[in-house]
Amino acid sequence: MSQSPAIELVGIDKKFGAVHANKNINLSVAKGSIHGIIGENGAGKSTLMSIIYGFYQADSGEIRVNGQPIAIRDSQTAIAAGIGMVHQHFMLVDNFTVLENVMLGAEGGALLAKGVSAARAELKRLEKDYGLEVDPDALIEELPVGLQQRVEILKALFRGAEILILDEPTGVLTPAEADHLFRILGVLRDQGKTVVLITHKLREIMAITDTVSVMRRGEMVATRKTAETTVGELAELMVGRRVLLRVEKGEAKPAGTMLSVRNLTVKDGRGVTMVDDVSFDVRAGEIVGIAGVAGNGQSELLEAIAGIRKPASGEILLDGQPIDRVDPARLRDLGLAHIPEDRHHMGLVLKFEEYENSVLGYHRDARYGRYGMLDLEAIRKDAMEKIEKYDIRPPNARLKTANFSGGNQQKIVVAREIERDPKMLLIGQPTRGVDIGAIEFIHRRIIEMRDAGKAILLVSVELDEIRALSDRILVMFAGHIVGEKTADAGEQTLGLMMAGIAA
Amino acid sequence: MSTASVPLPNWIAYGVIPLLNLLVAFLISGFVVWLIGENPLDALVLLLQGALGSGRGIGFTLFHATSFIFTGLSVAIAIHAGLFNIGSEGQAYIGGLGAALVALALDHYVPWYVTMPFAVIGAAVFGAAWAFIPAWLQAKRGSHVVITTIMFNFIAAALMVYLLVHVLIVPGKMAPETRTFLPGGQLPTLEWVMNLFGSKLEDAPLNVSFLIALVMAFLVWVLIWRTRLGYEMRTLGVSPTAAVYAGIPYARTVIVAMLLSGGLAGMMALNPVMGASARLQVEFVGGAGFVGIAVSLMGRNHPLGIVLAAILFGILYQGGAELSFDMPNITRDMIVVIQGLVILFAGALEYMFRPAFVRIYQTFAKV
Numbered sequence: 001m002s003q004s005p006a007i008e009l010v011g012i013d014k015k016f017g018a019v020h021a022n023k024n025i026n027l028s029v030a031k032g033s034i035h036g037i038i039g040e041n042g043a044g045k046s047t048l049m050s051i052i053y054g055f056y057q058a059d060s061g062e063i064r065v066n067g068q069p070i071a072i073r074d075s076q077t078a079i080a081a082g083i084g085m086v087h088q089h090f091m092l093v094d095n096f097t098v099l100e101n102v103m104l105g106a107e108g109g110a111l112l113a114k115g116v117s118a119a120r121a122e123l124k125r126l127e128k129d130y131g132l133e134v135d136p137d138a139l140i141e142e143l144p145v146g147l148q149q150r151v152e153i154l155k156a157l158f159r160g161a162e163i164l165i166l167d168e169p170t171g172v173l174t175p176a177e178a179d180h181l182f183r184i185l186g187v188l189r190d191q192g193k194t195v196v197l198i199t200h201k202l203r204e205i206m207a208i209t210d211t212v213s214v215m216r217r218g219e220m221v222a223t224r225k226t227a228e229t230t231v232g233e234l235a236e237l238m239v240g241r242r243v244l245l246r247v248e249k250g251e252a253k254p255a256g257t258m259l260s261v262r263n264l265t266v267k268d269g270r271g272v273t274m275v276d277d278v279s280f281d282v283r284a285g286e287i288v289g290i291a292g293v294a295g296n297g298q299s300e301l302l303e304a305i306a307g308i309r310k311p312a313s314g315e316i317l318l319d320g321q322p323i324d325r326v327d328p329a330r331l332r333d334l335g336l337a338h339i340p341e342d343r344h345h346m347g348l349v350l351k352f353e354e355y356e357n358s359v360l361g362y363h364r365d366a367r368y369g370r371y372g373m374l375d376l377e378a379i380r381k382d383a384m385e386k387i388e389k390y391d392i393r394p395p396n397a398r399l400k401t402a403n404f405s406g407g408n409q410q411k412i413v414v415a416r417e418i419e420r421d422p423k424m425l426l427i428g429q430p431t432r433g434v435d436i437g438a439i440e441f442i443h444r445r446i447i448e449m450r451d452a453g454k455a456i457l458l459v460s461v462e463l464d465e466i467r468a469l470s471d472r473i474l475v476m477f478a479g480h481i482v483g484e485k486t487a488d489a490g491e492q493t494l495g496l497m498m499a500g501i502a503a
Numbered sequence: 504m505s506t507a508s509v510p511l512p513n514w515i516a517y518g519v520i521p522l523l524n525l526l527v528a529f530l531i532s533g534f535v536v537w538l539i540g541e542n543p544l545d546a547l548v549l550l551l552q553g554a555l556g557s558g559r560g561i562g563f564t565l566f567h568a569t570s571f572i573f574t575g576l577s578v579a580i581a582i583h584a585g586l587f588n589i590g591s592e593g594q595a596y597i598g599g600l601g602a603a604l605v606a607l608a609l610d611h612y613v614p615w616y617v618t619m620p621f622a623v624i625g626a627a628v629f630g631a632a633w634a635f636i637p638a639w640l641q642a643k644r645g646s647h648v649v650i651t652t653i654m655f656n657f658i659a660a661a662l663m664v665y666l667l668v669h670v671l672i673v674p675g676k677m678a679p680e681t682r683t684f685l686p687g688g689q690l691p692t693l694e695w696v697m698n699l700f701g702s703k704l705e706d707a708p709l710n711v712s713f714l715i716a717l718v719m720a721f722l723v724w725v726l727i728w729r730t731r732l733g734y735e736m737r738t739l740g741v742s743p744t745a746a747v748y749a750g751i752p753y754a755r756t757v758i759v760a761m762l763l764s765g766g767l768a769g770m771m772a773l774n775p776v777m778g779a780s781a782r783l784q785v786e787f788v789g790g791a792g793f794v795g796i797a798v799s800l801m802g803r804n805h806p807l808g809i810v811l812a813a814i815l816f817g818i819l820y821q822g823g824a825e826l827s828f829d830m831p832n833i834t835r836d837m838i839v840v841i842q843g844l845v846i847l848f849a850g851a852l853e854y855m856f857r858p859a860f861v862r863i864y865q866t867f868a869k870v
Contacts, residue, residue, distance in 0.1 A: 308747055308748060327750050327752070331750075332750065340748055345744040345745065346748040347745070349738055349741050349745045350742075351742075363731055363735070372732060374731055
């Protein structure tokens, strides 16, 4: 077929500081098709779509729409080129009506009356053509999420979008709403529109797309016809066969139960259940790894145990003592240390000097000062000792934390938490954005902690890391623990469990 | 890479750039003065002479600066905890009530140095109390402290007028003010300091509260950078999520920071009420609470910077008053324009020249 593709990307490259978000991406989306882009969180999908929609500028590379090279400087250009975007987080004015939202930015003159009647007529037509029924006079805040999303789609179509990009559209939808969305997308395709669907859910890809491209760590690793691929293959492509990290470790010698989680349910800020009736134990002297595609409740689970997020129901016991209503400061006293997933927003205060971060959370400790004062001398000495022991570079406790590299920042957190000699250690994404050398170092420290008889709960989206470190692996999917495997379980088995396919 | 994150040596960041900002503000002010037909250089000389040319001028300059140090510290402490306290004006006003009640109660019986500590406490407690309700609403209800403190400024103004007109007024008098405090309720002037330099204060009301302000500046520095509470406030101010992770209680820290902020604002009242007029008058704060925002901004929320910025604003106030006296063309409102320009360049546009300096610095640093 000689028809040029709706969107073609040639050699798109984008860096954010040290993070290489998109590496030389080539992609071709056929007109009148539904094209899925799948990959784990952080694989670079959203960055790529933001480049197409003009939020970011690519460092290099070319975008072609209908065969024509085009420079997309901002979303106006994208809209003019017929590209519409439905964001993961809706960009709607809550206390405007559907009609007002759809018109926003396309009012058609200083006075509204003419635009309103034109928009109303156009909305009627879109409703009829695509089966997108919404009451144009309803207030957004009174609509369920599924309908709000429909308004976003209408907004894009109203602006004449021929190419519709949906970023994680089903994240906030109930299964029934998601099914309805897919039917709408099918109608749109049949009417000749092009749909790009970004997701990390394999099931959706299989259900609706014609073609699927897989992204991993900023690279476009494969493109397949959906009909010719399998869930297994996609799962493997997504997770990838990475450089195998091997850590020398002996047999675990687990002792008594240290952490006990019973029927734990946790909701996020929107009230969506993220952890659903989860129970497990961690014994002293073992590492329990929680594997799963990001966004399946691991973060919320970790935060609930660390006292940062109040669980909706269930019980958490540390060494037999209930801790599900205990604040993080007290948990530290009880011997629970926590290396958080997000070191930039939780583990560290980037504007602080290094030594100030070396006591974050332990700053009330008597050894760092009495009578409400801080003993800066003692804190800096302590910080220098950790810097030496963990080879943090540059070895300068007075340097602003933001000026350390990712690996060294992570070492600051790891040193702080491990050197407290806790009974129980929670670890989230210990090596995200960390260079190979630091990864090895951090892994060795974690194994040493285990051998010293500490209980360790490890959450990581890096399957290799989970397999290299864990003595037992729990797989989390959609808020449930769908199974437990030993460390020698195959990558494919785990990958399928992570995708919610096999238990 | 954006130039905002490139580190510059301190002498450029805290020396050259602020001075340049100030210079530009004065250049544009000079242009405005020239537009209305006066000689800018003459105006500048008059301004500086009025503010610094005599013991009396310096006395007035430092008197104004005293108020600004208190309110500047008040704003800065809240900012370190991530709170924007716009209510220093109202907190200072209510603080005046606290100071005046102490002075009225004690001035018959004890000398000023016995009254003073109680007056400091009274002013601080009343100012803090006025900050408590917005603080509590922010901590427990999430009502934005900017909105509530603005509203509390209006409530404070209305309440004080009511009290002065109906309750505290001297029976039979027309002026809405309390009786004049006896010497036991007044803060003495710093005449002796001026005498040390062989100069005289004359009628300038520079008083002991200037020294209290300097002590408070030092204590604020200790609090912010040397205490656990200061550490917790700064953590909360820079990264609320890290504060949650570290187990720093949000509500308690917010309330304590706002109480300290309100207390410092309240202490500002010592200067005009007990130091200058020796009575509580309507609208004695006169905008010092709002100037405190500019002072804190310009002083980079650091006590030393705040003291320097407060003195600069003292110069503008005192010198400006003299200037409008000697050059009738330059009215009181023109002085406000000049102050506005200083705030604009030294505060709001503080980063305007930064990229240029970063480029220059990098060119030279590479060589």
